Amino acid sequence: MAGGNQSSGAFGFGLADDILRAVRAAMDWKSLRSITRDFSDEIRSRHFALITHEDLRAPRAGTVDLRDYAEGAERRIIGEGRYRRDPIMRSCLFADSAFLWSELRDIITLDHRDRIVLELGRREGLNEGITVPCGKLGYSLGSCTFAGFRSQRMAQLALAPAQMFGIFAFQRARRLAGPQLVGPLPRLAPRHHDCVVLAGHGLRNKLIAARLDLSEDTVESYLRDARKLFGARDRTELVAAALLAGEITLDELRRR
Numbered sequence: 547m548a549g550g551n552q553s554s555g556a557f558g559f560g561l562a563d564d565i566l567r568a569v570r571a572a573m574d575w576k577s578l579r580s581i582t583r584d585f586s587d588e589i590r591s592r593h594f595a596l597i598t599h600e601d602l603r604a605p606r607a608g609t610v611d612l613r614d615y616a617e618g619a620e621r622r623i624i625g626e627g628r629y630r631r632d633p634i635m636r637s638c639l640f641a642d643s644a645f646l647w648s649e650l651r652d653i654i655t656l657d658h659r660d661r662i663v664l665e666l667g668r669r670e671g672l673n674e675g676i677t678v679p680c681g682k683l684g685y686s687l688g689s690c691t692f693a694g695f696r697s698q699r700m701a702q703l704a705l706a707p708a709q710m711f712g713i714f715a716f717q718r719a720r721r722l723a724g725p726q727l728v729g730p731l732p733r734l735a736p737r738h739h740d741c742v743v744l745a746g747h748g749l750r751n752k753l754i755a756a757r758l759d760l761s762e763d764t765v766e767s768y769l770r771d772a773r774k775l776f777g778a779r780d781r782t783e784l785v786a787a788a789l790l791a792g793e794i795t796l797d798e799l800r801r802r
Contacts, residue, residue, distance in 0.1 A: 562710045565585075565707070565710050565711050565714055566710075566714050568581055568585075569581060569711070569714045569715050569717075569718050570714075570718065572718055572722075574722065575612065575722060578612060578715065578718060578719060578722065579612055579614075581715075582594050582596065582612065582711075582715060583614065585707075585711050585715075586614075586692055589692060589695075589700075589703075589704035589707060589708065590695060590696060590700050590704070591675075591676075591692035591693060591694055591695055591704070592671060592693065592694030592695075593613075593614055593615045593616055593671075593672070593691075593692070593693045593694045594613065594614055594615070594690070594691065594692050594693070595612070595613035595614075595615050595689075595690070595691045595693075596610055596611075596612040596613065596680075596688070596689075596690045596691075596712075596715060596716055596719050597610055597611050597612070597613060597688060597689065598610045598611070598685075598686040598687070598688040599629055599630070599635050599638065599686060599687045599688060599689065599790060600629070600686050600790075601627055601629070602624050602629070603624065603625070603627060606726070607723075607724060607725065607726060608685070608720070608723045608724055608725055608726025609686075609723060609726075610688055610716065610719040610720060610723050612719060615693070616667070616670040616671060616672055616693075616694070617670075618666060618667075618670045619666075619667055619670060619672060622663065622666070623635075630778065630782075630783045630786040630787050630790070631659070631663075631779070631780070631782055631783050631786070632663065633650055633654065633656060633660040633663060633664065634647065634650070634675070634677050634689075634691065635689065635786075636654055636782070636786050637650055637653045637654050637677070638677060638679040638687060638689050639679075639687070639786065639789050639790070639796070640653050640654060640796065641653055641677075641679050642679070643678075643679070643709060644676055644677065644678040644679075644705055644706075644708055644709035644712065645676070645677060646674065646675070646676060646698070646701055646702065646705065647664075647672075647674055647675040647676075647677070647693075647701075648674060648698055648701075650664075655748075657782070667693075671694045672693045672694055673694070673695070674693070674694075674695040674697070674698050674700075674701045675691055675692060675693030675694070675695065675701065676691065676692045676693075676695075676701055676704060676705055676708045677689050677690070677691045678690040678691070678708060678709055678712030678713065678716075680712060680713065680716035680717075682720070684726075685720065685726050686726065686790070687790055688716055688720075689712075689716075690708070690711070690712030690713075690715055690716050692704065692708055731791050731792060731793065732775045732776060732791055732793065733793075734772060734775070734788070734793050734794075737758065737760070737768055738768045738769075738771060738772050739793065739794065740758055741754055741758070741765055741768040741769050741772070742769070742772050742784060742785065742788050742793070742794055743794055743798045743799065744757060744758070745769060745781050745784065745785060746785040746788075746794065746798075746799045747799065751765045751766055751769070769781070769784070772784055772788070776788065776791065785799075
C-alpha cells in the first residue's frame with residue numbers, strides 16, 4: 547500500500563494489479579483487516595465493512611464479517627438484525643456495480659423509515675459512502691462498504707478504486723472464511739409466491755386479491771405465513787428475504 551502522501555486522485559494505485567497483489571498477500575483475518583484499513587485511509591474513508599447479508603448475531607460457517615464501523619449503525623443493522631431492512635443492503639440486490647449512497651434514490655424506493663435510518667447515519671458521520679455488491683452463485687450475497695467521506699466529490703474519486711478493492715477483498719475474505727454451509731431454502735407455495743411478488747410491485751392487499759382472485763383475508767394470511775417463514779418484520783424485509791433466498795427473482799419484480 548502506498549503512503550499517505552499520495553494525491554487524493556491517485557490513492558497510490560496505478561493498476562488493478564496493485565490492489566490484487568496487496569489483497570492476495572493477506573493470509574489471515576488480521577492482515578486483511580490491516581490492508582482494508584490502509585486502503586480506507588488512502589481514499590479518506592472513516593469506516594469500512596465487508597459482510598455477508600445474513601444474521602451476523604449467530605454467524606454460520608463461511609460467513610464474512612470484517613468491519614470497523616459506526617457503533618450506532620452496527621447496533622441497528624447487526625445487533626437488531628435489521629440487515630434486510632437497511633436501504634444500503636437492499637440496494638445491493640438491484641445494483642450491478644459499486645454505487646454512491648447519494649444515488650440510492652435511483653436504485654430503490656426510499657420510504658420514511660429508510661430516510662430516518664439515513665439521517666441517523668449522517669448524525670454518526672456516515673454522510674456519504676460507497677458500497678460494492680459482492681455476489682457469487684451458491685453463496686450469500688455480500689458487500690464491501692466504505693463510508694464517512696468528507697465530501698461527495700471525494701467519494702466520486704474513490705468509486706473505481708473501491709470497486710476493484712471490494713471485489714478482490716471480498717473474494718479473499720470468502721476464502722479465509724472457508725466453505726459456506728447452506729441449509730435447505732425456504733419453499734414458498736405457488737400462491738404465497740405470487741402474493742410476495744405482487745407485494746414487491748408495491749400493490750396493497752386489495753389489489754393483490756383482485757389480481758389473484760382471492761379474498762383480502764387470504765392474501766393477508768399468505769403474506770403473514772411468508773413473513774413467518776423468513777422471519778421478516780414487514781413487506782420490505784419479506785421481499786428482500788425472498789430475493790436473497792432465491793425464492794423470487796429480480797425479473798419477476800420488474801415484470802408488470
